[in-house]
Amino acid sequence: MQSHARLVVIGGGIAGCSLLYHLAKLGWRDLVLLERNELTAGSTWHAAGNTPHFETSLNMSRIQKYGTELYQRLEAETGQPTGFHRCGSIRIAQDRDRLDQFRHLEGQSKAIDLAFEVIGPNEIRSLYPLMELDGVIAGAWTPQDGYTDPSSTTQALAKGARDLGAVIHRRTRVTSLRQKPDRHWIVETEDGTIEAEIVVNAAGTWAREVGAMAG
Ligand SMILES: Cc1cc2nc3c(=O)[nH]c(=O)nc-3n(C[C@H](O)[C@H](O)[C@H](O)COP(=O)(O)OP(=O)(O)OC[C@H]3O[C@@H](n4cnc5c(N)ncnc54)[C@H](O)[C@@H]3O)c2cc1C
Structure with a gap:
């Protein structure tokens, strides 16, 4: 040494x-x-x-965004696969409070150019036809989510x-x-x-x- x-x-x-x-x-x-x-x-x-993008802190959101971007380019840079897969996630809202949180995070995500969309039940069904939607008023669609x-x-x-x-x-x-x-x-x-x-x-x-x- x-x-x-x-x-x-x-x-x-x-x-x-x-x-x-x-x-x-x-x-x-x-x-x-x-x-x-x-x-x-x-x-x-x-x-x-798991590499989610659902974070109430703006700085943590920035770190999560940077992390998934890094995991996607590291293999090309180093020759070593990371095993990263992007699959996206849908979180569901069943009351107004949860929907308010989604809207807040949607605005925060826009500020750092991170994909985050509040969607309605029909859009949820088109993304994931098997989901049971009774009582669901909205979803938060985070297409950059994945796992590594x-x-x-x-x-x-x-x-x-x-x-x-x-x-x-x-x-x-x-x-x-x-x-x-x-x-x-x-x-x-x-x-x-x-x-x-x-x-x-x-x-x-x-x-x-x-x-x-x-x-
Ligand atoms: C079940 C489980 C599921 C998880 N799922 C997720 C997830 O989905 N997404 C996510 O982001 N995070 C997840 N985490 C959290 C994540 O695993 C940790 O935050 C992360 O691995 C911590 O990394 P670290 O490098 O700080 O610590 P560690 O990986 O623990 O590394 C510390 C290293 O220090 C070494 N060390 C200790 N003492 C000495 C010494 N005296 N000399 C030399 N070396 C030493 C140890 O051998 C060890 O290799 C999960 C954790 C667990 C347990």
Whole structure:
């Protein structure tokens, strides 16, 4: 293992690999990711991979839109399939409050050029003829919704990062973190020690454990 890095990411789930990929795309070099097991060995392995576009926060909507656009172009960029499929979704309203929420989100989605349409029962039936429509007054049609394979998507992000020079060490558990007076970090692993200017804790469920190493 190299002895120095500008930035070390701890954790090879989708968050850690995505960060590595995006920093590499931004031109950061000297990036290292340390994963104690195999990539996607944590929560990422268990995820259903649903990629909805139905979010009350505008910023979260932007992230969801960016995510599905990214998942659709990553294979062409990296050669690694993500397993993304676009199928669209219909959510149903059975009262005015729910319809008001749909209308609010329709307006919010327009602001970021995200497809979101409030439709009536006839349009719902034409999109999905098997749906039982008793009591349904409207639907929210989000055609960009889909699902991805979380493991393949993470591998595609990792491949993209590696192609740009980032280094990933699997089977390398971080065992301790220590900050030097110059604020650099000494990252000890089961496989050697590495000094880094910046350390990112992307250990998911284990983030508390890794955070405690920093004191
Ligand atoms: C059943 C289920 C269904 C889900 N469905 C969806 C869904 O449909 N859509 C959606 O968007 N999200 C879904 N999620 C949520 C999604 O899976 C998580 O938000 C996401 O995977 C978290 O990724 P992460 O990279 O933060 O964490 P993780 O994938 O847990 O990655 C953390 C990594 O850190 C590593 N690590 C820990 N300690 C150390 C150490 N000391 N040294 C080195 N490495 C270490 C672990 O081995 C692990 O690989 C679902 C989750 C579950 C459990």
